Amino acid sequence: MIQQLIFILVALGALGYGAWQFGKIRRNILLGKDEKIGGHLGQRWRNVLLVAFGQQKMFTNWVAGVFHLFIYTAFLITVVELIEIxxxxxxxxHRFFAPSLGGVYTVIISFVEVLSLLAFVATFIFLARRNLLKLPRFHKAEMKGWPFLDANLILLFELLLIVSVFSMNGADTLLQQINPSHYHDTGNLAVSSWMGPMLFSGLKEGSLHIIERFGWWLHILMVFVFLNYLPKSKHLHIIIAFPNTYFARLTPRGQMENMPEVTRTVQSFFNPEAGEVAMDEEIPTFGVKDIFHLSWKNLLDAYTCTECGRCTASCPANLTGKKLSPRKIMMDIRDRMEEVGHKLDSKDSQYIREDLRGEGVSLSKENFSDGKSLFDHISPEELNACTTCNACVEACPVLINPMEPILKMRRYEILTESKGPADWMPMFSSIENGGSPWQMSIGRDQWIQDAK
Amino acid sequence: MAEWAAEGKQPEILFWVGCAGSYDDRAQKVTVALCKILDAVGMSFGVLGTEETCTGDPARRAGNDFLFQMMAFQNIQVLNGYEVKKIVTACPHCFNTLKNEYPEYGGHYEVIHHTQLLQQLINEGKLKLEGGGTFKGKKITYHDSCYLGRVNGVYEAPRSVLEALDAELVEMKRCRTNGLCCGAGGSQMFKEDEPGKQRINEARAEEALETGATIIAANCPFCLTMMTDGVKAKDKQEEVMVYDLVELIVQNKGL
Incomplete structure (x- = not known):
């Protein structure tokens, strides 16, 4: 009875706190610009099934792909097992489904066990890859401190989760022979039928019972810990990767997003009768200065990022020692979202834009201003190094587009701030005045004469 | 195109020459090579000449969407004025912008890259290459340009053209979806590199040289410049040549 009560209280607490945290994430994502993303349901579900469920893009690096698959499938099947827990x-x-499902139960739990064992091996390999082999992409500048600890904590949690499965099932196997009325026959489970006796044979019923309960509680507690750790961690991808692949852009990669406010102005040049652009409007911010100007999809991207660094490892700028790292861009956007989120939560009126402050005005995303922006996290040097080669876009296993925010921030630099690399200014004026990025004194058709 | 229009005729295809193809000494050779091929197969084509301007790609990638859209509307007016249906271009950046970005502003054309046209001509038997010719058994490595490859998914057309040359195609360690940029895209062509350890084109040239190929085949005027400079930086310009695919065909045909 006490165990039941504790379980219900712990479960309610963990689920409640989890829901509250996920609410914050949703709120933060919606700090971005509204954008309707829909249609092409077939292609969208195809992406979810192939890329998220099917892990398609993980296998471009097949070693990581296979070991990741072990952990991923163990995670999926654990979700099923949670129903019984x-x-x-x-x-x-105790083991509610065992008597009614019989042989099917044996197969399902055996499946859990085999995958957990494989995941155990994979987790060790991942720990070694990070800490002993020191793959360069796991040790770039942006991975120092919390991101590095975060990665190791996740792997450690996973080990605990798997240990709990085997202490629970292993002890259970032995208890079934001692007290079959409580410990239902599960059949011969694939791993614990030999691992149980190997680890625990000779122990008394009391000790076995403690080990079994320890395993059961550790298992469910680790699940709750994970649930509440996810919103603070890069591990959030285990959930958000699914919607992120669904909402991934389906427009051609080579098509940059239009700026309708620019189109209106340009059209008025070509067709003055069509109507002047109203000049009394507040001058809009062109491009992206802060998270509020990014699309909510860009913000979803940032929360999806699990910092694997495949983008950065394939980035030509990063490979040749430039400061730009596409992964860092995504991490910076997430950090800025968290920063703004916390400040909004504080309801502190010092974060209300000065000219909007007054009696009864409360802090909201519309009047928020803390004097900071994404440019406090991301420097022009990083933005200007991008060759728009799309290698990062291609590399991301969960269809994040790190290039999009880079180019949107360039637009802010150039169009709103009128800043940017000095070499680009003459290029712009040559295009504008001479129709070519180079300033030329000969005609565009001169080559025809030269060829004759 | 003005001359075609004056006669009230339409050529089969418009050749969009591009800024590099018009002005850059090296890229001009590619332009002329493509013209020779079109003449050789008897495909009628027109050029816009002085009516053509930059597509706006470098402005857009640099962040100047205002300038890009100005160029786009201007070019679309001209193209639509001549009722252009089909365009070939020897520059993957022009190719991408015309194909993927102009439709949004009212420019709808069938756009192909010259390597795709070459593949078609070879497949249709209109362009016959001399087997066992100049390139038989020579090692050629192919550099995927980002805007033809990763951005538009064209990997096989250029490779099948190289195979038709009877050459030995050797791939670099990064190729196809994984190909390394030459360093010129995103308007990097028009500015100095940001501070770093190495220039991107030199890193890519190293990868090309590692294959032991004596010819590096490209499909983009910017890649052509970057790879040539990269090979020079490694002091290998005597042994290794950088060519556009269409130049290789002209050499093979002795045009």
Whole structure:
């Protein structure tokens, strides 16, 4: 009875706090610009099935792909197993499905065990890759400190989760022979039927019972810990990767997003009768200065990023020692979202834009101003190094587009601030005045004469 | 095109020469080479000449969408004025902008890159290459340009053209979807590199040289410049040549 009560309280607490945290993430994503993304359902679901469920793009690096698949499938199947854990926890029963499912139960739990064992091996390999082999992409400048610790914590949590499965099932296997009325026959489970006796044979019923309960509680507690750790961690991708692949852009890669406010102005040049652009409007911010100007999809991208660094490892600028790292761009956007989110939560009126402050005005995303922006995280030097080669876009296993915010921030630099690399200014004026990025004194058709 | 229009005729295809193809000494050779091929197969084509201007790609990638859209509307007026249906270009940046970005502003054309046209001509038997010719058994490596390859997914057309040359195609360690940029895209062509350890074109030239190929084949005027400079920086310009695919065909045909 006490166990049931504790379980229900812990579960409610963990789920409630989790829901509250996920609410914050949703709120932060919606700080971005509204944008309708829909249609082409077939292609969208194809992306979800192939890229998210099917892990298609993970296999461009097949070693990482295979080991990641072990952990991923173990995670998926654990979700199924949780149904029983919840029923057992709430109603104080033991292995609720074992008697009714019989052989099917043996197969399902054996599946969980085999995958957990494979995931155990994979987790060790991933720990070694990060800490012993020191793959360069895991040790770039942006990975120092919390991101590095975060990655190791996740792997450590995973080990604990798997240990709990085997102590729970291993002890259970032995208890079934001692007290079959409570410990239902699960059949011969693939791993614990030999691992249980190997680890725990000779122990008394009392000790076995403690080990079994320890495993059960550790398992569910680690699940709750994970749930509440995710919103603070790069590991959030295990959930957000799914919607992110669904909402991924389906327009051609080579098509940059239009700026309708620019189109209106340009059209008025070509067709003056069509109507003047109203000049009394507030001058809009062209391009992106802060998260509020990014699309919510860009912000979803940032929360999806699990910092694997495949983008950065394929970036020509980063490979040749430039400061730009596409992964850092995504991490910076997330950091800025968190920063703004916390400030909004504080409801502190010092974050209300000065000219909008007054009696009864409360802080909101519309009047927010803390004197900072994405440019406090991302420097022009980084933005200007991008060759727009799309290698980062191609590399991302969860269809994040790190290039899009880079180019949107360039637009802010050039169009709003009128700043940018000094070499680009003469290029712009040559295009504008001579129709070519180079200033030329000969005609565009001179080559025809030369060829004759 | 003005001359075609004056006679009330339409050529089969418009050749969009591009700024590099018009002004850059090296790229001009590619332009002329493509004209020779079109003449050789008897495909009628027109050029816009002085009526053509930059597509606006470098402005757009640099962040100047205002200038890009100005160029786009201007070019679309001209193209639509001549009722252009089909365009070939020897520059993957022009190719991408005309194909993927102009439709949004009212410019709808069938746009192909010259390597795709070459593949078509070879497949249709209109362009016959001399087997066992100049390139038989020579090692050629192919550099994927970002805007033809990764951005527009064209990987096989240029390779099949190289195969038709009877050459030995050797791939670099990064190729196709994984190909390394030459360093010129995103308007980098028109500015100095940001501070770093190495120039991107030199890194890519190293990869090309590692294959042991004596010819580096490209499909983009900017890649052509960058790779040539990269090979020079490694002091290999005597042994290794950088060519556009269409130049290789002209050499093979002895045009």
């Amino acid at each position: 919840f029923i057992d926890g709430i109603f104080g029963v």
